[in-house]
Each structure stands twice: as C-alpha cells, then as structure tokens.
Amino acid sequence: MTLVFISCSRAQNPGTGEGADELLEELLQKHGEVVYSSGGGGSAALASEADEDAECLSLAVSLAKVASEVKAADIRVLFVKPIVYWTEFFIILTAFSNAQIEAISSKMRDIGEQQFSRVASGDTKPNSWTLLDFGDVVVHIFLPPQREFYNLEEFYGNATPIELPFETQLQ
Amino acid sequence: MIQPQTLLNVADNSGARKLMCIRVIGGAGNQRYARIGDVIVAVIKDALPQMPLQRSEVIRAVIVRTCKEFKCEDGIIIRYDDNAAVIIDQKGNPKGTRVF
Numbered sequence: 449m450t451l452v453f454i455s456c457s458r459a460q461n462p463g464t465g466e467g468a469d470e471l472l473e474e475l476l477q478k479h480g481e482v483v484y485s486s487g488g489g490g491s492a493a494l495a496s497e498a499d500e501d502a503e504c505l506s507l508a509v510s511l512a513k514v515a516s517e518v519k520a521a522d523i524r525v526l527f528v529k530p531i532v533y534w535t536e537f538f539i540i541l542t543a544f545s546n547a548q549i550e551a552i553s554s555k556m557r558d559i560g561e562q563q564f565s566r567v568a569s570g571d572t573k574p575n576s577w578t579l580l581d582f583g584d585v586v587v588h589i590f591l592p593p594q595r596e597f598y599n600l601e602e603f604y605g606n607a608t609p610i611e612l613p614f615e616t617q618l619q
Numbered sequence: 620m621i622q623p624q625t626l627l628n629v630a631d632n633s634g635a636r637k638l639m640c641i642r643v644i645g646g647a648g649n650q651r652y653a654r655i656g657d658v659i660v661a662v663i664k665d666a667l668p669q670m671p672l673q674r675s676e677v678i679r680a681v682i683v684r685t686c687k688e689f690k691c692e693d694g695i696i697i698r699y700d701d702n703a704a705v706i707i708d709q710k711g712n713p714k715g716t717r718v719f
Contacts, residue, residue: 577712598716 501529501536504584505610507564508537511587512612514555515541518548520589526607536584538604542595549574549589556580556587620687621653621702626664630683630703631715634670635663638680638704655682655689658711659704672706672714680704681711683718 520541529536570579580587638661688698
C-alpha cells in the first residue's frame with residue numbers, strides 16, 4: 449500500500465515542491481528513527497566534562513594529601529582552567545631538601561600510576577623548582593627561596609583556590 | 620634554526636634584551652642548528668640598566684620561539700615572527716620570574 453503511494457507521488461512531483469516536503473515528513477514520522485540529537489548530545493558532553501573535572505579534582509586532592517604526609521609546607525591547589533588552556537589544576541608546595549623533593553615526587557608518581565593510571569612527565573632529578581606534569585594537573589615543588597622569588601600565587605592570583613580537607617603546615 | 624652569531628630577543632624579565640648565540644648545547648656536540656626547546660650558550664648584547672644581568676655576560680638560554688617553522692607530530696606547523704629565548708641557569712631554572 450505504502451509503496452504504491454510513493455511511486456505515484458514521484459511521477460507527479462519529482463522531488464520538488466511542497467508535496468515532496470509533506471511526503472518526506474510523513475515518511476520520517478512513519479519509518480524514521482533518531483540517530484543523533486544535538487540537544488541531547490550537548491548535555492551529554494557537558495556531563496562528561498564535569499566527570500573529567502571531578503576526576504582531575506580528586507587526583508589533585510589526593511596528590512596534595514600525599515604531599516602533606518611527607519611534611520611539605522604551604523600546599524595550595526589552584527583551579528586554573530579559566531586562565532590557562534593547557535591544564536586545569538596547579539598544586540604549589542614547598543619542600544626543604546632534595547631528599548624530600550625526591551620523596552614527594554616518587555610518591556606522587558606512584559599515586560598517579562596506581563590509582564589514576566596517569567604517567568607524569570617532568571623533572572626526574574630534584575631541582576630548586578621541580579615540575580611534575582600529569583596532563584590536567586601540574587605540580588610545582590619549590591625550595592623556600594625559590595617559592596618567594598617566582599611567586600606563582602601572585603601571577604595566578606585570579607585562580608580560585610581549592611580547599612583541602614586536611615590541615616596544611618604553614619611556614 | 621638558531622646557530623652561532625644569531626641574534627635573539629629575550630622573552631622574560633631577567634633584564635637582558637638581546638642575545639647572540641655562540642654555541643648550541645647537546646646533540647653529540649656537532650649539532651649545527653638549535654630548535655625550540657634546545658639550550659644554547661649566548662652572550663648578552665643589550666640589557667636594561669640596573670639589573671642583575673649586564674651586557675657581554677655569557678649565559679645559557681632555552682629557545683622558545685623561532686622564525687623557522689616547528690612541525691608537531693600531529694601535523695600542526697607553528698611559525699613565529701621572531702627568534703626568542705628565555706635565560707636559564709646551569710640547572711635549568713629560569714633567571715627571570717615572568718615569561719612573555
């Protein structure tokens with residue numbers, strides 16, 4: 449029945465005019481199925497982005513917790529996604545000796561690999577400004593004079609600080 | 620493609636303005652040209668007054684911008700309008716506090 453109807457219309461209006469539109473609408477309503485919807489796709493993308501942010505936040509907080517266990521001082525976690533395009537979170541902390549820097553970076557790398565399956569790139573040897581790059585989270589480990597000299601908190605003063613659920617030592 | 624005698628701008632607030640490359644570091648010692656990310660030895664040709672770095676000091680720098688295009692692995696090609704470097708110390712830490 450339906451096939452006959454289609455062939456008759458094609459003979460009359462070969463794919464143009466209002467009759468074709470109506471025909472198409474009718475066919476879509478009868479037999480079409482929705483494969484992609486931009487409205488539904490948009491909300492799904494936002495939800496996945498929020499999930500990724502939550503995962504990065506949990507990585508940042510767990511790295512900060514590891515640092516406080518090794519007695520790093522003045523740990524700050526900054527949300528820099530609106531300021532910087534290449535990362536989402538900064539962790540800035542002060543260590544007091546090369547051995548402590550080494551301990552902090554090795555523990556952070558272990559946590560990143562085991563719990564979040566992320567490998568860190570960055571400095572392998574301790575330095576007065578040691579960097580660990582987990583992609584969405586960047587860790588800066590300073591010695592006390594370098595922390596004052598480079599003063600990253602002032603440069604990224606617009607970033608919202610993240611409150612840490614544990615006490616940090618301030619020096 | 621930075622080689623000895625190349626003049627570079629300084630992209631930080633360390634006090635120097637212009638550098639001249641005198642040696643490319645790394646790459647088995649016979650690397651002819653330096654690219655973005657390579658360390659060079661340079662001499663300061665122009666500096667701001669009353670700053671810790673002065674003219675005709677020999678320092679190390681890392682190249683951050685080149686006029687020769689830089690090809691990324693994913694096919695993106697980046698080319699800047701000038702050659703620029705950031706002054707670093709022996710350990711690799713920058714001497715200035717802000718990079719432009």
